[in-house]
């Protein structure tokens with residue numbers, strides 16, 4: 504997979520000195536990092552390193568005790584989740600969070616909710632703007648479905664789809680929101696090798712074709728190194744490396760953390 508040229512402009516997202524505690528647990532300690540527009544940035548590290556917590560700080564689910572989050576000209580202790588969504592941050596979850604009894608298309612349509620102008624009453628009665636909007640949202644969802652090659656399953660109930668396709672529907676739902684920054688929490692967890700290749704291809708395509716900036720958590724180092732422009736390594740809540748895949752691959756601290764010989 505060829506990495507696209509990454510814009511050298513100012514960061515889209517900058518974290519400065521982020522610390523997050525849960526009681527006595529220091530989930531994140533003094534984390535600073537910058538994500539440039541158009542890049543795929545991977546967060547890697549052993550279990551419990553703080554990767555999911557960091558995604559939750561970025562999209563405002565967790566508010567750090569210390570530090571600043573700067574995103575698209577907004578800067579502060581962190582965004583609120585709704586503010587983050589309105590500012591173009593979308594995410595997927597480690598454990599699939601879809602409506603299993605609904606079709607793939609209807610799940611993907613839920614990703615369009617922020618783009619609706621009609622009130623819930625207009626939507627419930629299917630009157631006024633709601634009717635016209637339905638058509639627009641559906642057309643948009645169909646474009647995402649085509650882009651991620653999900654057409655054969657658009658009317659299938661999500662709960663009946665194989666795991667790899669459910670993960671792709673979840674990616675589609677996040678993409679339906681037209682995000683500027685897409686956060687993917689283990690998009691390939693639990694997949695076999697060919698499903699991982701397929702998902703890696705789609706993620707690269709989203710980045711390359713739509714220009715979406717992506718921060719992803721992934722455990723499979725082979726996948727990460729082939730897909731990402733930028734890799735940040737966390738261990739026990741601290742950042743231990745930050746650089747290109749090649750720089751990180753040869754970092755002695757990273758090798759030690761992964762071999763687990765320093766604890």
Ligand SMILES: Nc1ncnc2c1ncn2[C@@H]1O[C@H](COP(=O)(O)OP(=O)(O)OP(=O)(O)O)[C@@H](O)[C@H]1O
Pocket residue numbers: 525528529530548549550551552553554555556557
């Ligand atoms: N809501 C919470 N309440 C209490 N402790 C938490 C909470 N969320 C995370 N933690 C703790 O913070 C630390 C970092 O957890 P986090 O889930 O961010 O790590 P991770 O790198 O994503 O791990 P994994 O790879 O296992 O998903 C862990 O010690 C975890 O137990």
